[in-house]
Structures are given as structure tokens and as C-alpha cells.
Amino acid sequence: MAASLLALLLLLAGTPARAELVLSLSKARVTITSNFTGDTLVLFGVIDPGVVAPSASPDVVVTVRGPRESFTTWRKERRFGLWVNVDGRSFLAAPSYLAVLANRPPADMADAETLRWEQAGLDNNRLLQRIGSDYADVVPQDPFRQAFLRVKQAQGLYFERPAGVEFIAPNVFRATIPIPGTAPIGAYEVVVKTFNGGALAGQGTLPLEVAKVDFEQTVAITAQDYPWLYGLATALMALTVGFIANIAFRRD
Structure with a gap:
């Protein structure tokens, strides 16, 4: 872990044109064997001080998305003494794993429109639904969306941690990313966005693979x-x- 942080700082120091955001994962591939019960990754990041306003502290949101899959959420009603499916919604190309880590609640970082546009926060991530012949994302209070999130959270595959990012220096942060034993295999994406003064200040992406x-x-x-x-x-x-x-x- 310390070696990863040292390598990240050396990379930043040796970069001719300084990037707004430099990122490094403790490992980019998680391997699943017969006794796999989960793993933990550590993400390190360095923010260019030049993009941080002197009177403000940077905010960080880390979003980890797993392979895209389609899911269906059903609404049940009791009829003739039996619980039956009466209505359903299909979620298309939704992340099979979705983790949101931040240094404080995303709602305190920027206005609702900015957070929605940048998909910062669990409720702000777009989940495309098929509603009849239409395809669209819906408001966070939609009952089918809420039911879908409850199911994924109960499975341990969707979660949000407002204190999941820790600043270990003024512009250096780290985040611990848990990979549960039930994590789907495939290509993952780690997206990091920094906010300063209520606006997006920088962003970066790292690939992650979970493989058997x-x-x-x-x-x-x-x-x-x-x-x-x-x-x-x-x-x-x-x-x-x-x-x-x-x-x-x-x-x-």
C-alpha cells in the first residue's frame, strides 16, 4: 500500500505537464478462486493544487461500476389469496455492481443539477428503464427504481459511503474499495470526480477487472x-x- 502511494507521488513529480488528477489502484485485477470470499482494493489520488481554489477544500466522489446487465423489477399484489406479479420495469444495461465513495455527502458538494449531470451519488446514477415503448431514466423517488436499489443493496452489490474517501494530505486522498465474494466477473470502471466551489474541477478513470x-x-x-x-x-x-x-x- 505504501509502495503504491510512493509510486504515485513519483509519477506525479516526473510528469512534465501536470495533470489535474493522478490516480493509482493497489491492483488492477481481482482473481476469483474456489475459496474467494471477497477482496479490498485501495485507490490513491493526487489533485493538482492549481485547480483548487485557495479559499476552498476539494471534494472527491469515487464511483465504481461493474459489468452492465439487464434486470427486471416486479410489483406484486394480493389477488384471490395469492401474491402475483401485476406490473414490472426492465432496467437496461444497469451496473451489476455500483459503489459510491466520497469524503462527505455528495449533496453538500454541489447543486442538485450538477450532481445529477455528473452522476455523483447513488441516487444520481442513471438507471435506464424500459417503460412500454419508451426508454428513459426516472426521478429518484420512482417506486420501481427504489425497489431495484433495495434489492441490489440487500445483495451487497450497491452501496454509498459518504466517509469512504480520506484525505491523507491537503491534496492527496485514498479510498478503500470492497469487492464482495458475490461480485460479478468482468470489466469494471473506477471513475473519480473532484469538485471545488460547487463545480466539477477534474476527473479520471481507471480500469479494473474481476476474473475467475x-x-x-x-x-x-x-x-x-x-x-x-x-x-x-x-x-x-x-x-x-x-x-x-x-x-x-x-x-x-
Whole structure:
């Protein structure tokens, strides 16, 4: 961790044209094995003092988005003694993982319009919905959107931490990014935006990959590329285990 911070400071010092924001991740690839229960990454950032107003302190919002997927949220009603789905909304290309880390609540950094435009904050991230034949994002108070967020938060895949970014020097910050054991595999994006005086001051992006390795990767590739072979192998394995169990525990 200290080595990553030292390398970041050396990179900043050796850059001829100073960037507004220099970023570094403790590692850019998380590998998932059979005993994977989660991981933690550390993001370091250095803000160019030239973009910070002398009378103000910079604010930082870190947004981590996982692979895009489509989801459907249903509304249930009780009819004839049964709970049935009566209405639903499809969320298209929504992040499968969404983490928002900041040094203070984003609502205190800028006005609502700026935060919405920059997607700073969990409620300000755009979640495209299909409503009939239309495609649009909706207000944060939309019940389907709220239900979708509750489900993802309960799974530990969506969260916001207003104190998740720590300044370790006036213009140097760090953030701890948790990767849960249920994190989807694929390409992630780490987006960092800095605000100063209520306006966007700088931004940067880093790639992140969550991948399976060894036997787990082989199984995942086989299931995706050869689903019929994967299904056949799974069925044969289940039959074999059942046959062995029957012999081992049968009563004569």
C-alpha cells in the first residue's frame, strides 16, 4: 500500500505537464478462486493544487461500476389469496455492481443539477428503464427504481459511503474499495470526480477487472461457450453422486 502511494507521488513529480488528477489502484485485477470470499482494493489520488481554489477544500466522489446487465423489477399484489406479479420495469444495461465513495455527502458538494449531470451519488446514477415503448431514466423517488436499489443493496452489490474517501494530505486522498465474494466477473470502471466551489474541477478513470482463474475459469468458459456440454456433464455428475450415495448408505 505504501509502495503504491510512493509510486504515485513519483509519477506525479516526473510528469512534465501536470495533470489535474493522478490516480493509482493497489491492483488492477481481482482473481476469483474456489475459496474467494471477497477482496479490498485501495485507490490513491493526487489533485493538482492549481485547480483548487485557495479559499476552498476539494471534494472527491469515487464511483465504481461493474459489468452492465439487464434486470427486471416486479410489483406484486394480493389477488384471490395469492401474491402475483401485476406490473414490472426492465432496467437496461444497469451496473451489476455500483459503489459510491466520497469524503462527505455528495449533496453538500454541489447543486442538485450538477450532481445529477455528473452522476455523483447513488441516487444520481442513471438507471435506464424500459417503460412500454419508451426508454428513459426516472426521478429518484420512482417506486420501481427504489425497489431495484433495495434489492441490489440487500445483495451487497450497491452501496454509498459518504466517509469512504480520506484525505491523507491537503491534496492527496485514498479510498478503500470492497469487492464482495458475490461480485460479478468482468470489466469494471473506477471513475473519480473532484469538485471545488460547487463545480466539477477534474476527473479520471481507471480500469479494473474481476476474473475467475484456473478450474473456475474453465468451468465458466465451458458453461458460456458450450452450454449443452456443461448441462450434460452436470447431469452425469449428479447421477454418479446419487448412485455412489445409494450404494454407500443403502440398508441391506
